[in-house]
Amino acid sequence: MTERRRLSRRAFLALGGTATVAVAAGATVYALQAETPLTGQAINAFVAITPDGDIEFVCPGQDIGQGAPVALAMVLAEEVGASMERVRILPAPRDAARYGNPDFSGRMVTADSKTTLGYWPMLRLAGAELRLALIETAARRQGWTARDCKTEAHAVVHVPTGETRGFAEVIAAGRLRMPGAAQGDLKRAKDFDLLGTSPQRPDALEIVTGAKRFGTDQPRGGMSLAVLRRSPHLGGTVVALDATAALATSGVSDVHQLEDQSAVAVVASSTWAAIKGAKALEITWSDAPDFDSETERNALAAALDDTQVAPVAVRGAPMRSATPDAAMFYSPTLSHVLPEPLIASVEGRSLGLGASTTSATQSLDLDMRYGARTWKTAPFMLETQATPSGGSYGRRVLNDVVRDAAEIAKAIGRPVQVIRPQLDEMIRGQVRPAAVQRLSARLDDAGRLVEWRHEIASDGTLATHLPSSMKGANGDEDNTATDGASHPYIGEDQSISWTRVVSMPSPGFLRGVSASYTVWAIETTIERLARDAGLDPLQWRLDHLEDARLRAVISRVGEMSGWSGSDRAFGLGAMIFREARIATVAEVTGTEVTHLWIAVDVGQIVHRKQLLAQVEGGAIWGLSQALCEKLTFAEGVAMIASIADYPMQSNGTLPPIEIETVETPGLSPAGAGEIGVPVTVAAIANAMEAATGVRFDALPLAV
Amino acid sequence: MTTTLRINGETHEVDLPGEVPLLWVLRDEIGLTGTKFGCGVAACGACTVHVNGVAVRSCQLALDDVDGEVTTIEGLGGPDALHAIQAAWVKHQVAQCGYCQSGQIMQAADLLARNPAPSDAEIDAAMQGNLCRCGTYPRIRAAIHDAAAAMKGA
Numbered sequence: 001m002t003e004r005r006r007l008s009r010r011a012f013l014a015l016g017g018t019a020t021v022a023v024a025a026g027a028t029v030y031a032l033q034a035e036t037p038l039t040g041q042a043i044n045a046f047v048a049i050t051p052d053g054d055i056e057f058v059c060p061g062q063d064i065g066q067g068a069p070v071a072l073a074m075v076l077a078e079e080v081g082a083s084m085e086r087v088r089i090l091p092a093p094r095d096a097a098r099y100g101n102p103d104f105s106g107r108m109v110t111a112d113s114k115t116t117l118g119y120w121p122m123l124r125l126a127g128a129e130l131r132l133a134l135i136e137t138a139a140r141r142q143g144w145t146a147r148d149c150k151t152e153a154h155a156v157v158h159v160p161t162g163e164t165r166g167f168a169e170v171i172a173a174g175r176l177r178m179p180g181a182a183q184g185d186l187k188r189a190k191d192f193d194l195l196g197t198s199p200q201r202p203d204a205l206e207i208v209t210g211a212k213r214f215g216t217d218q219p220r221g222g223m224s225l226a227v228l229r230r231s232p233h234l235g236g237t238v239v240a241l242d243a244t245a246a247l248a249t250s251g252v253s254d255v256h257q258l259e260d261q262s263a264v265a266v267v268a269s270s271t272w273a274a275i276k277g278a279k280a281l282e283i284t285w286s287d288a289p290d291f292d293s294e295t296e297r298n299a300l301a302a303a304l305d306d307t308q309v310a311p312v313a314v315r316g317a318p319m320r321s322a323t324p325d326a327a328m329f330y331s332p333t334l335s336h337v338l339p340e341p342l343i344a345s346v347e348g349r350s351l352g353l354g355a356s357t358t359s360a361t362q363s364l365d366l367d368m369r370y371g372a373r374t375w376k377t378a379p380f381m382l383e384t385q386a387t388p389s390g391g392s393y394g395r396r397v398l399n400d401v402v403r404d405a406a407e408i409a410k411a412i413g414r415p416v417q418v419i420r421p422q423l424d425e426m427i428r429g430q431v432r433p434a435a436v437q438r439l440s441a442r443l444d445d446a447g448r449l450v451e452w453r454h455e456i457a458s459d460g461t462l463a464t465h466l467p468s469s470m471k472g473a474n475g476d477e478d479n480t481a482t483d484g485a486s487h488p489y490i491g492e493d494q495s496i497s498w499t500r501v502v503s504m505p506s507p508g509f510l511r512g513v514s515a516s517y518t519v520w521a522i523e524t525t526i527e528r529l530a531r532d533a534g535l536d537p538l539q540w541r542l543d544h545l546e547d548a549r550l551r552a553v554i555s556r557v558g559e560m561s562g563w564s565g566s567d568r569a570f571g572l573g574a575m576i577f578r579e580a581r582i583a584t585v586a587e588v589t590g591t592e593v594t595h596l597w598i599a600v601d602v603g604q605i606v607h608r609k610q611l612l613a614q615v616e617g618g619a620i621w622g623l624s625q626a627l628c629e630k631l632t633f634a635e636g637v638a639m640i641a642s643i644a645d646y647p648m649q650s651n652g653t654l655p656p657i658e659i660e661t662v663e664t665p666g667l668s669p670a671g672a673g674e675i676g677v678p679v680t681v682a683a684i685a686n687a688m689e690a691a692t693g694v695r696f697d698a699l700p701l702a703v
Numbered sequence: 704m705t706t707t708l709r710i711n712g713e714t715h716e717v718d719l720p721g722e723v724p725l726l727w728v729l730r731d732e733i734g735l736t737g738t739k740f741g742c743g744v745a746a747c748g749a750c751t752v753h754v755n756g757v758a759v760r761s762c763q764l765a766l767d768d769v770d771g772e773v774t775t776i777e778g779l780g781g782p783d784a785l786h787a788i789q790a791a792w793v794k795h796q797v798a799q800c801g802y803c804q805s806g807q808i809m810q811a812a813d814l815l816a817r818n819p820a821p822s823d824a825e826i827d828a829a830m831q832g833n834l835c836r837c838g839t840y841p842r843i844r845a846a847i848h849d850a851a852a853a854m855k856g857a
Contacts, residue, residue, distance in 0.1 A: 065800025065837060198796065207801035208789040210737015210776030214802055217736035250720070271740070272727040339741055339749060339802040339836050390739070390802025391836050422742050609796045617799060617838030644746040651840045652831040 032354050032383035036090050041175060043133060045098045046126035047076060049176070053154065053168025055080060055087045055130075060099035060119060062091075062110040064362050064392035066673050067610040070201045071116050072123055074194055074606050075669075079127025079187055080134075081151025082167070084199040094364035094384050105469065109363040111397045111509060113578040113671025116606055120668050128181035136177045138170045146179075152193075189604065189666035196663075198609035203388075215343035215360025215387045216419060223345060223415045224253060226408050227274040229281050230263040230428045233288035233636040234504045237261035240284040252277040256411045258404070265408050267416060275421070288636035291504040293434065296633075297330055300436035300457040303501045311455065311497035312472065314482045318497035321453040326440035327525060330698040331517035332630035333503075334432040335646060336510055340390025341422050342429075346371065346405040347415035354381030355406060360389030362396040370399065374406035394509030395430060398465050426646065427638040430508025431631060433459040435481075437521045441491075443529050449491030449544060456485060456496075456518065459503040480507075484515025484678055487522045488576050490544045505633070511618070512677030515577055516625055517699065523573045523682035524689070524696075537686075538563050538572055549601050550574060550581045552662050556599035560660060561585040571686025573679035578671025579603065581662075584619065586683035587655075588691035591703040593623060593684055596657045600675065603667030611672050612659055618676020619657055624649035625677065626684040627700050706766055710735070711778025721767030725759075726750045728766055729775060737776040737805050741834075748833030751806035752776075758813035776805040779812060788812050791850035799837035807833050811847050820851050 036058050040050035048056040057076050061068035069089045077087050092099040092108075100106035103118030131151050138156040139146040142165065150157050155164040170176070206212035213219075231237070243255040246266050251273025256265045266277035303309065304320070311318040344359035344367075357371045367384040375382065389396055405418040420429070435458035444450050460478030462469045471477050482498045530537035538558050545551050554574050557563075563570055563585060574583035580602045587595040596619055605611055628647040632639045640646050681699070688694070688701050696702065708715045710733060717732050729735045729752070738761055741749030745760035752761045755771035780786035785793070788811050798804050807830065814821055814829040821829065826844050835843070 065802070067799070200793065200796070201798075203801070204793045204796070204798070205782045205785075207798045207804055208776075208785065208792045208808060209780065209782055210735070210805045211782070212801055213736060214739075216740055217730075270727065270731045272723050272731065275743075337834075337836060339739075339747070339800065339834070341740065389800065391800045393836065419740075422747075423744070613796070613799055613837075613839070613842070616841060620838030620840065621836075642744045642746055643742045644744070648834065648836075649838075650831050650834060651843065652827045654827075654840055657841060 043130045060092045061115045063388040068115045071606045075123045076127040078194040083154040108365045113673040133176040196605045214390045226265045226267045227278045228263040229278040231285040236285040242282040245280040246277040249277040292634045303457040311499045314496040316495040319495035321440040329437040329521040333434045336395040342401040342420040344402040344405040345417035346409040356383040358385045361399045370402040393511040431505040432510035433507040452494040454496045456498045459507045461507040484518035515678040519678035520682045527686045553583045553599040557583040560597040569691035573682025580670035584679040584683040586687040588687040598659045601662040602670040604669045615676040619680040622677040622680025626681045710773045725764045726761040748806040751809040787853040788850040791846040795846040797842040
């Protein structure tokens with residue numbers, strides 16, 4: 001028998017206000033993090049019910065643009081039997097012990113396609129606990145047997161009589177009885193009626209009327225605004241500064257040089273004054289470093305032959321390519337190009353001993369780390385708050401603008417909001433680092449995959465910024481650099497390895513992470529091997545995959561595209577990523593991508609239209625990576641004068657994109673935010689090779 | 704220097720230098736934050752508003768050069784009286800992060816005012832300057848067709 005465990009035993013403090021005072025070991029500690037103000041009876045850390053019967057959902061995921069709060073609310077509402085329009089989504093406070101994502105080492109981070117995946121088990125249990133409490137309370141009062149009851153459409157239903165009691169009615173008589181819930185109490189997938197539908201998001205009207213307030217839209221009150229002027233080249237520091245003209249700019253109040261000399265901040269009463277003041281600074285920068293993208297590409301390739309460095313084993317023992325003509329795959333440095341600029345505000349609290357940050361962020365926990373370190377205080381003295389963000393795509397995880405805001409607010413002794421204009425971020429900010437891969441393999445006489453040698457050289461984002469988060473047997477595998485490399489094909493004699501090469505631009509997390517290029521190298525190698533052997537690359541995959549769900553999506557996308565027996569220029573990309581199975585077929589006519597077909601199995605679908613939107617958006621991002629995007633450096637300088645110089649897929653030239661789902665009810669929902677990217681890059685590269693006969697060794701494809 | 708502006712049917716007196724872009728007048732001075740700050744160089748379309756009914760990038764339009772009635776997303780239609788384009792956006796669940804959508808909607812409104820039944824190619828041409836990093840383009844196109852049909856029937 002499963003042990004009954006009530007989620008409500010987790011410490012739950014339904015406190016309003018702005019400060020919690022905890023007394024521990026005789027010392028009084030002021031923790032600044034405000035609790036979520038609830039009006040209802042808290043059932044557990046995640047859910048409360050108001051006297052009107054409305055559900056308050058304390059949402060542990062941030063609103064970073066891909067619908068996580070709505071998806072998580074649906075998971076909870078399904079178990080409760082609640083109507084979505086009666087569910088209020090409230091942001092959880094920073095408290096990793098209660099709200100950390102188990103799939104993210106218990107941290108509060110909304111990223112890496114792990115939000116629905118990670119919170120699924122605990123939110124179901126949290127919802128079931130409320131459902132059982134409502135049923136128990138209603139049954140006791142009505143003289144029903146609890147076992148004869150279910151919840152549906154925001155009411156408790158007595159199945160034998162068909163009588164119903166709305167949640168408001170149940171709660172009206174006082175506090176709920178709390179029987180607790182266990183795994184066996186969860187709803188069965190066949191009884192789901194909310195999951196898999198597409199309820200309207202609560203902020204839909206706000207978005208289309210301009211009322212939704214993102215990070216840059218937050219009311220500032222009297223708070224000053226700062227814009228930083230950073231060096232035009234990588235690694236530049238201030239050698240000489242003349243702030244006379246900046247300080248003479250109307251509206252400018254302060255100029256502050258960052259402690260590490262990497263930037264000068266201009267503080268003003270309005271955004272325009274700060275932007276203008278920052279332009280007026282006269283700064284002499286230290287010399288530009290000797291860094292350019294071409295040299296970096298050569299250095300990455302050379303690292304694969306460097307016998308002084310031991311590569312990190314991903315699968316099998318690291319081995320060099322057996323053949324001198326092993327294929328090379330270069331993927332360039334990429335920029336996120338966030339729609340909404342990075343933004344953070346910081347205000348001193350508790351006589352300056354602590355501080356409060358507000359930011360469009362993907363991680364309250366990491367904001368705390370940046371804020372506390374810069375403010376030189378203990379983490380619990382930092383309150384971190386999140387606002388919705390205008391696109392994140394991984395960039396707001398290492399949300400370093402909080403550090404800028406904390407330093408400036410402390411230096412000037414007043415609250416400040418820092419905004420980092422888009423171009424500045426693109427020139428000097430975080431990037432998806434460049435990578436060189438070398439891959440060789442062959443098919444033996446029976447068509448089996450043998451002698452797989454996949455070597456990857458790149459910088460690592462975790463290795464650079466969060467080394468304690470590295471995984472693998474020796475704690476040296478950076479899964480942001482090796483993600484996607486463990487392919488699903490049956491084969492013998494496999495070696496997959498990664499060599500870290502430190503890069504100059506700061507590595508960050510970007511949608512699709514390394515899978516956008518590792519899957520390209522894998523799928524292109526598979527397709528070349530099959531075609532060279534006179535085999536159908538799609539059929540070869542079906543014959544050499546153990547995973548039935550992946551085979552099913554490949555078969556489906558084959559049917560959708562009319563692959564079999566066709567002489568059109570098709571290319572396929574397939575993978576398993578964050579438990580999702582996905583396959584894309586691209587068609588190229590001449591050198592144009594003229595059609596994309598995608599089949600996807602994400603296990604249990606949560607919000608259907610959001611799933612399709614994420615896969616479609618991912619495919620468009622993949623199209624952009626395959627054909628357009630690269631950030632080139634020369635002599636330490638990013639070769640862009642504006643975002644117009646960074647080519648991206650726009651509305652003009654999109655091929656039709658058809659998506660179908662292969663559904664496996666009852667499984668956990670897989671991560672869906674990034675899966676469209678890597679398979680689409682691979683499919684397009686393969687279709688382009690089929691159409692042109694060229695073997696491409698670099699992205700974006702030179703066509 | 705005081706400048707008189709007509710914004711969403713209301714008159715505003717603003718005391719700002721004439722070089723200040725309309726974007727910052729709207730956001731920082733008037734408090735209309737529906738118009739978004741994206742690239743700041745008229746390359747993304749997030750700041751699109753109408754001046755005399757024509758879509759312009761407000762980040763590149765100096766206060767001195769504003770010559771006519773300004774309409775922002777807030778003036779296009781409110782929650783209780785949505786413009787047909789806003790209603791189509793809701794119906795098609797166009798938005799992902801939503802940040803670029805004010806600009807997309809204002810650009811689409813300009814298009815439909817000039818061309819009540821645009822083809823796919825005409826939509827693509829008109830909307831090409833409005834970036835959406837989430838990749839909502841296919842739904843934007845569908846919503847514009849839908850809005851065009853609704854406006855024709857109205």
